Amino acid sequence: MPTDTRPVSELPARAVARDAHWAAKLARLRARQLPEYTLVICDDQEAKRRLDKAVLEFARCQMADAENGRKLSAETQRAEEDVEDAQADFDAVSLELTFKALPRPILDGLIKRFPPTEAQAEDGDAWNPETFPAALIAAAHIERDDDGNIVEGMSEQDAQDLLDSWPVAESNALFAAAWQAQQIVRTSAVELGKD
Numbered sequence: 534m535p536t537d538t539r540p541v542s543e544l545p546a547r548a549v550a551r552d553a554h555w556a557a558k559l560a561r562l563r564a565r566q567l568p569e570y571t572l573v574i575c576d577d578q579e580a581k582r583r584l585d586k587a588v589l590e591f592a593r594c595q596m597a598d599a600e601n602g603r604k605l606s607a608e609t610q611r612a613e614e615d616v617e618d619a620q621a622d623f624d625a626v627s628l629e630l631t632f633k634a635l636p637r638p639i640l641d642g643l644i645k646r647f648p649p650t651e652a653q654a655e656d657g658d659a660w661n662p663e664t665f666p667a668a669l670i671a672a673a674h675i676e677r678d679d680d681g682n683i684v685e686g687m688s689e690q691d692a693q694d695l696l697d698s699w700p701v702a703e704s705n706a707l708f709a710a711a712w713q714a715q716q717i718v719r720t721s722a723v724e725l726g727k728d
Contacts, residue, residue, distance in 0.1 A: 631675045647668055
């Protein structure tokens with residue numbers, strides 16, 4: 534069986550183009566940013582209620598415009614401005630905690646670091662539910678300063694303190710946000726059928 538012994542510079546142009554195509558695609562795949570998930574915390578129920586009400590009114594106005602064949606009525610414009618104002622007020626009194634997906638080996642290592650006890654494993658737990666949540670929250674938390682630079686964020690002790698001091702629903706939401714960052718899927722598959 535003959536083999537191609539030509540120097541690389543003499544390879545067919547199509548093969549070289551295919552290699553360049555793959556190299557470019559691989560570079561894009563490697564440069565992808567890990568997904569993030571943000572938990573918004575607002576203790577000001579009035580600001581939340583005002584925003585919810587403004588959003589509903591804006592949606593009602595948009596539906597009325599659509600039903601009447603209008604593009605954008607003055608009432609809808611006012612409702613949109615009310616949403617912007619309510620959102621600004623809500624943002625001013627809210628806190629955000631952002632969590633980033635961890636690379637698979639890091640997440641796997643974290644899970645292995647906090648194995649379930651024998652009793653927990655019998656209950657179906659894949660990790661120790663007493664210690665793993667704070668570790669995941671701390672590992673996945675991303676804190677940015679006002680310029681967008683990543684700065685030191687939450688420690689495991691900080692996370693455990695929040696989990697222990699918040700009401701059950703809110704501490705569950707905190708862990709769920711860190712876990713949700715690990716579950717974000719930004720891919721889709723295309724099924725090719727037979728002709």
